[in-house]
Structures are given as C-alpha cells and as structure tokens.
Amino acid sequence: MYAAVRFGQRHVQIFLLFTAIVVNYVAKFNVGVAVVAMTNAATTNPNFPEYNWSDMEKSYILSSFFWGNFITQFPGGYLCRRLGAKRTMFISTLGSSLLALLPPLCVNWGGWSIYCAIRVIQGLFQGFLFPCIHAHLAAWCPINERNRLGALANTGIECGTLLAMFVSGMLAASSIGWPGMFYISGGMGLIWCVAWLLLSANKPSESKFITTAELNYIDASRSSIRKKGNEDEVPPTAPVPWHAILTSLPFWALVVARSAHSWGFSTLQAEIPSYMKGVLDMDMQSNAFYSALPYLAMWCMSYVYLIVSDVLLTQNILSLTAIRKTFNTLSFWIPAMGLICIGLLENDQKIFAIVLMMISVGMNAGATIGSALNTIDLSPNHAGILMGIVNAVANVIPIITPLLVGVVVTDEHSREQWQIVFIIAAVVFALGNLFYLIFGRMELQPWDDNDHLRRKEVQNRKLAKRSDMMAYKEKPNCVFVLKMVKQNFE
Template identity: 65%
Template sequence: MTTEVNKGPMLGQRHVQTFLLFLSIVVNYIAKFNAGVAVVAMTNAESTNPNFPEYDWNEMERSFILSSFFWGYILTQFLGGWLCRHYGARLTMFVSTFGSAMLVLLVPFFVPWGGWQAYCAIRVCMGLFQGLMFPCVHAHLANWCPATERNRLGALANMGLDCGTLLAMYVSGQVAASSLGWPGIFYISCGVGVVWCIAWLIFGADTPRQSKLISKAELNYIESSIIDASSKQEEIKATREIPVPWKAILTSLPFWALFLVRCTQSWGYSTLQAEIPAYMNGVLLLEMKSNALFSALPYLASWIMAFVYLVLSDILLTRGILTITGIRKTYSSLASWLPAISLIGLSFLDSNQKTLAIVLMTVSVGINAGSTIGSCLNTIDLSPNHAGILMGIVNTGANVVPILTPLLVGIIVKNEHDRVEWQLVFIISAIVFFIGNLFYIIFGRMVNQPWNDADFLDHQKQPLSQEEGRAEKTKSKAREAHNAAVVGST
C-alpha cells in the first residue's frame, strides 16, 4: 500500500498571502518609480498639461531626485529583517506601506514650497519606510511556501516588481497628461497604498498557524512540508528564536556570489528603470504620452516574460530536465548577458531608429525578468531560517547601486540629447551585468547551507567546550600533582 502524499488544496491561504505580497510590491513600486515620469512632467509641462507648475531643474538636480529614494532605502534593509523576526511581517509591512503612502501624498504640497530639495527629502523618508518591506517579503514566503511550491509562489509574488514598474511608468504618464496633471500621480499612488494596507490587516497573517481563515488540511500540508528538520531543530524553533550565525554567513562564498550578482543586476536594471523616460525624451525625441507608453512597454514585456519563465521552470523541474541549480544559473545568465548585449546595441541608436531602439529596450527589460527566479529567490535556497536577514543584507548592497547610477548619468550626460554620452552609460551597465553573473555561475549554490541549521551555533560551541574541558582536566591534574609534591616534601 502506497502512502498518500498530502498536496493540500489547489487554492488556499498560501495563495492569498502570495497575492497580497504581489500587491504590496505593486503599490510600493508605483510610489517608488513614479518619479521617473513625474520629474519629466514637472520640468516639461508643455509635454503633459501646461496648467500645472513647471520647474527649471537641471539634469543633476533631476538625478538627485531619482537617487534620493535609495539614500533612505539602504539604511533600513537590515532593520526590516530584524523587525520582521521580532514583530512579524504583518505589522512591519503595514507600517512600511502606510508610511510610504502618506509621504508620497506630500509631494504636490511641499515641492512648490521647497523645490527639488523638498522632493528629495520626501523620497529619502519614503525609502526609509519601503526599506523594511523586502526582507519581510522573503521571510513571509519562507513561512508560508511549501518546499515544492517555493519557486512558483516566490516568483508569483515577485512579479509585483514588473507590474508595479509597468503601472508606475504607464499610468503616471497618462495621469500627468490628464486633467489631474502631475499632482494626480501622487494622489493615486497614495490611494492604492492605503487600500492595500486595509486588505493586509484583514487577510494577512505571519504564519499559517496564526491565520484565522486557513483550513486544517492546508495548515497540515504547509507545516509538514516546511518541517523537515530534526526534532532537535524543531525544539529550538519552538522554545527560542534561532540565533543568527553572522560569522558563517559573512564568510560564505555562495552568499557573496548572490550578493554580487544582485548588485550587478541592480546596476543594469536601475539604469534602464530610472533613465528610460529621460532617454526617450532626450535622444528619441518622444513626447510624454508616447514616452509613457513606450517607457511602460519594456515592463509589460517583463511581466509577460516572468510568466513564461515561471511556466518553463515548472516544466523543467517536474520533468527532471534541470535541477533548481540549473534553473537558477541558466535564468540568471539569460537575465544578465542578453540584456548586456541589447544595451550595447541600444547605445548606438538615435532618433532616426526609434523603432529598433524601443525593441531593444523592450527585449533588455523583458528578458531581465528571469533574474527573479535566477537569483532573487536564492536567499530562501541558502537559508529559509534566515531568509529575511539575508535579504536585508543583499538588498542593502543592491540598493546602494541605484543611488550611484542616476548620479553617474548626471556626471556623464551633460546634454540629454547627446547619444554618445548615453552610449557610455549603457556600455558601462553591460560590462557590470556580465561580470556579476559570471561570478554567480562559478560560486553560486542553490541548497541549504550548513549555517541554516537551527542548532548550527550549538555544534560550533561543542568543540570549544570540549577543548575547555580538556584544558580544565589538565589544570586539575597539574594541581593534584603539585599538592602531592607539597605533601611529600613535608
């Protein structure tokens, strides 16, 4: 008689949690990346709605606005992991999203008073709040995803990156050109954030056991899938918080391979993400309505490709054609090296080749969607127990990069209509893309590391305790010998 495998319900609370994570990324990315379109609208009112104020900001000031979000964002990544471990994802993500939504609402009121400096200050504060989010997303996925569904559910949640960026680009451009003008971008960004917060408070739960809506069958399925460790590890999890093995993590080559590839992919991606509206306006000479459409098109391709990558990975895994290691490294290579080639090609095009330029940008961003399955979910592969902490460290490094890329553009691009200056920007990004992925292919790993074990530090202490015990025995024998010698002499 064969044992029946518990596969859980086809649709359940784990899917609700995944969908909520997807939406959380969407609404935060709308608030995060609407600046790419908003800054163009605020400095070129004739291309959108001339009934709203226009600001005379130069390229460097615009670059400061685009990068300022990340000044705050990098400061709270690790804090997000810590808060999630102590207070749970439900509370931490609510605070993160609600704070960001309230701050984005301030832009139309404070920029007329404080100029680009006020806009920068608001985006710094938004970054501080949003920096709490992604460590919680990965920790929440580790708590809710059965091992066999981790790749699928993790990829579905992270599709919010593409959907959020798409909406930030396209909807923001349409709103800026409407009767709402550029201030409407910020009103809508705030509204969708608040709506998500309400839904999260109703349906969100830190763990399956804390959910009031989960069925018993699904609870058993998730817990039996995740709980595959020894009874001693489960005892540690139940009685105390698992300590973080900092030394083991920071000396782990697979961890640093993940760290590097996420940073280099962030470099290439953020160059396109933040600069597409300015490039299309300056070099391709597209007006805002067309700019919004074509700026959003690459992210529509990315969203579609994310589904393609997901379906293909499921087929390849279930049929045993590729292991998870093969999937991760293949997808990461596609997501890094093909966009690198496209960026180099893009750098040689001008306004007479608009169609080809749009195709190459669409291909670059679309193919880059493979980075989610390729490397982003690798934090959970390496250590489900410390996924939030790992994501906090990795995301800190990866988001230092978007601070640098707009500033580099501001240094290199003195004339936004000069194709040669943009050419240098794209070639640098292509080189960075290539090097980071090569390191990941060589040193990246897709299995739980020894330091993931709940009792890893206990095992590390045992040899030390044994050495201390032997030393104490040696000292005791020496004292006994000394005392015997003293007694004999008397």
C-alpha cells in the first residue's frame, strides 16, 4: 500500500474546482443586486443609468438563468465524458464569463429583454459545470479522501453565493457602480480560465506536475475498491448502462433528495425575504448586511460539517452511510421546522426571524455532504452522467416554486397564505429526506464498471438457454435440438 501524500496536485485540482464554483456563482447570483441597482439608482450610485422595468420584467430576468441552466445539465454529463472535464469546464466558464461582461454594453439599446437573453445563454453554459465537477472529483480523489475533498470543493457554493449577495452590493454602491459588478465578475472568470488551462488535467496520469508518489497513491486507492481484473476506467466510447441507471432505486433516492433540497432551498432563498417584507414589514433585500447573514452562516456551517464528518470518518466513529444520512437529515428537517416557525412570527419578532433564517439556511449546508456527493459513491465512472440527470431534474424546481407561490399568495401581506407555502416546502423537505433514508445507498453499484453490459448479455443468454431447455423438456423436436447445439458452440 502506498503512503498518503500530504499535499499535492489533487489539492490544486480541488482549489481550482472551488474557485470555479465561486466565479460561476458570483456571475449567477449577482443578478439580485444588479436588478435593484439598475432600477433604483438612488439606493446605490445615482451616477449610472436607471431603467424603468416592471415587476414582471424583473421577475423574467431573475428566473431566466434557470431556463437555460436545466437544459444543458444532462448533455453536460455526456459532453464531459466525451471531451473530458478540462475542456468542458473551460468552455463552460469561458462562455459564462464573456457573457457576464455584456449587460453594461447591451442593456442601453436592448433593454430588459436583451439582459434576459444573456442570462438564458449564461445558464446554458453553466449547465455543464457540476457534471464536470463531479466527474473530476471522481477522477482525482483517493477513496479515503473523497468525502473531505469533495465537500471542500463544494464549499464554493456558499462562498460564491455570499460574495454575490454582499460584495456585489458594495461594488454597486462604489465609484464603479453597477457596471463594475459585471466587469469584475467576468474578469474573475477569465483569470480562472487561464489558471485552469495551465494547471488542470483530466486525470492524475495526464498531469505534468504530479509526483510519482502521489500518482501511485491515487491509483492504488481507486483500484482497491474494484474487482480483480476490472480496475481500468470505463473508456469514453463505452456505452452507458442506461437501463441499469434508470432502474436503480439508490439513484432515484438521490434524485428525490436533490429535488426536495432544491424545492426547500429555493423557498428559503427566494421567498423568505418576500415574506419578511410583506408580513413582517422588513425589507431584507435593501440591507446588504441582513441579506448576506444567512449565507455567511451557511458558508461557516459548511466547514463545520466538513470537519465533523472528517473526524467521524477517519476515527471510524460512523460509516460513510451513517454520516451522509445523518447530515442530510439535519440539513432537511431542521430547515423544515424553521420554515413552519418563521410563518408563526409576529411583526415585533423581526430579530427572531433573522435568527431562524440564519439557522435554517446555515443547517442546510449539510446537504453537500449528505447527498450532493452521493453520485461519486454510486458510480465514479459515470458520476458526470449521474450529476447531469440529477441537476437537470433539480433545476426545474426553482422555475416551479415561484409559480406555486404566485398561485397561493394572492396577498403578500397575508400570513395564512404564506404559511401554506412554508408548510408545502417543509413537507417536501421531510418526505424527500425520508425517501433518501430508506432507499439511499453509499456503495459502489454493480453497473459502474466496464464489464456490466457484457455480464448482462451473458446472463440474458443463460436465461434464454434455460428457457429453451425447459421448452425442449415439455415438447422436444428437431428445431430445439439444433438450437441447443448451436448455443453450446457459441
């Protein structure tokens, strides 16, 4: 057994994945601050253009990213498998970053509709991101470090969201105004693209900087869980075992869990501020500090979850299965209770509302370790494909939840109508996690390896031969005899 290398190229790859998520999430979520600054210049810097967009037009801009994003999630997994994570992630981030530079140049003549179109195309490019991230994690992470390194890379989600909410507001109020948000966001992405081209590699064996000791350590770790004679990676041209994937109950448990998370988190992120403004008479979106607090709590809690899970796993206190299911339960059921409690607060309990939102959003950070990394547990070889399917389904949810809120909440000042929205989200949170607890698995699935389809074909032929034998015993004739002879020579 090869000794572990304390620091090496795998950690460089994790840092690149972390920063990839950060720059893409800043470009994704700075729209909330941008729309406010572009339609109400007095709240930021009045020296820049202001646009008179209706609430419906602003809603189109806010949701347009997801129209494109869910379309390319599934193709993203397939494209990553064919081209490799290096090229696919470069295309994804480069396209998103170049588009991030365009709104200040285009909105003056194209209005809200051109901004909306830019966001749709930006969503299309970013749809490739997470399938590639999970495929890259599967290629680079030793088995015993997979939970730690995967969770560390995914903390970019919380960091990127926090920067988008807080730093974007500061930039909009600065001397460079709201156009500066777009230029800095796009510039960060372009700088990342250069670093990615220079330092990344699809797998350890392709890296120009990796040491022999680290390469042997990673290869030995990855090979230790594979069956004898089946240690090679699945080549990009090998067929994907679609039937086995789509009939796998552990895979569907993951789909249900991630969809439930998407429903609950989109309610926490998008609807709680509207509730606080309408019912509690507290406009969180106008206060950058209050807006950023829940995401600061989420970023801090992501490291708490990471450290605790690493200690529990390395000290053999809990198994990976127990850790994933426990953390997923905490990140689903505590926010579910928080949603119901927030709906019961009175106007004079604003501080308590902020504390509850911080707890709910912060505890939700455990979903990364709880279920987001489960694709790599099930199938390292097909992690990109699995993540593409999971994210394609989960990214439809942020389009559906605002529509449901629009149907249920006809009066934004009605506490009872908002309580219905929160109860629905809490039930989805609770049932989604319950399904995951019962049917979720953290073991390598038999359809991961390259020989799955061949074994399935042999099994089918044996079953056909057995069926023919039974038929021959019931009614023997020359046709059956010739068929059995032919099969014996195949």
